[in-house]
Amino acid sequence: MRTLEDIQKHYGRELARRAMELEAVRLSPEEPFTWASGYRMPIYNDNRRFLAEASARAYICEAFAAAVETLGLHPRNIAGTATAGIPHATTLADKLGLPLSYVRSQGKDHGMKQQIEGLTRPTYEGVEVLLIEDLISTGGSSVAAVNAILAADGRCPVCLAIFSYGFPASQETFSQIRPVCTPYSLLEYDTLVDVAHEAGYVSEDGARILADWRIDPFGWGERHGFPKKG
Numbered sequence: 001m002r003t004l005e006d007i008q009k010h011y012g013r014e015l016a017r018r019a020m021e022l023e024a025v026r027l028s029p030e031e032p033f034t035w036a037s038g039y040r041m042p043i044y045n046d047n048r049r050f051l052a053e054a055s056a057r058a059y060i061c062e063a064f065a066a067a068v069e070t071l072g073l074h075p076r077n078i079a080g081t082a083t084a085g086i087p088h089a090t091t092l093a094d095k096l097g098l099p100l101s102y103v104r105s106q107g108k109d110h111g112m113k114q115q116i117e118g119l120t121r122p123t124y125e126g127v128e129v130l131l132i133e134d135l136i137s138t139g140g141s142s143v144a145a146v147n148a149i150l151a152a153d154g155r156c157p158v159c160l161a162i163f164s165y166g167f168p169a170s171q172e173t174f175s176q177i178r179p180v181c182t183p184y185s186l187l188e189y190d191t192l193v194d195v196a197h198e199a200g201y202v203s204e205d206g207a208r209i210l211a212d213w214r215i216d217p218f219g220w221g222e223r224h225g226f227p228k229k230g
């Protein structure tokens with residue numbers, strides 16, 4: 001496949017269909033979910049459900065490998081974000097025959113106090129690292145992981161995710177990283193919602209909630225009496 005758009009068209013829609021089958025996408029406007037960023041949101045995409053099916057894991061691995069080829073990447077280490085990026089980083093590292101590492105949200109406060117696990121030397125020693133994330137919403141978790149990789153002397157030009165909400169806020173967060181790290185995802189929110197509509201997965205009420213939420217996702221909770229936590 002020649003472009004990332006080709007990959008998203010080929011793999012993204014199928015991943016969205018599988019997410020519906022696995023009931024990975026939930027709406028709960030009455031009792032909103034709390035996201036990693038603390039925002040209360042009416043939607044949650046639980047990509048961890050993909051882990052339940054060997055064929056879904058293999059499909060995601062194939063899609064990531066296709067993205068690596070299309071983007072012309074030559075990573076020497078595959079890093080997963082803890083926790084949900086780790087299984088997919090593992091299958092990809094196995095497929096590519098590369099070392100695997102993973103990045104905790106912060107260093108341990110005991111043991112060897114590591115934030116990055118899986119290195120046999122103190123740093124990445126300047127090699128190209130490909131970061132694998134399961135989901136990007138604000139981008140805060142991925143960017144923290146990229147910064148940890150950079151601090152450990154890794155180069156990290158790309159972060160690949162299964163799913164992204166495509167918020168401008170995440171682009172903004174990523175744009176602050178130097179050297180540049182570009183996020184790409186196999187599936188984006190608009191495709192997920194298109195497929196959900198086609199499959200009759202979203203009720204009329206659900207569609208209204210999603211449309212209202214999409215106008216101002218980070219103000220939605222406050223407007224409905226659910227302020228940000230933390």
Ligand SMILES: O=P(O)(O)OC[C@H]1O[C@H](OP(=O)(O)OP(=O)(O)O)[C@H](O)[C@@H]1O
Pocket residue numbers: 035036037081082083084085133134135136137138139140141142
């Ligand atoms: O883009 P962000 O706003 O940072 O949100 C996305 C992050 O949130 C989820 O992780 P979570 O913190 O729930 O932990 P987990 O990976 O252990 O499930 C998800 O797996 C991403 O890492």
Ligand SMILES: O=C(O)c1cc(=O)[nH]c(=O)[nH]1
Pocket residue numbers: 034035036037043044045046047135137138
């Ligand atoms: O931002 C998050 O924490 C988040 C959102 C979402 O839809 N799914 C998820 O696993 N995390």
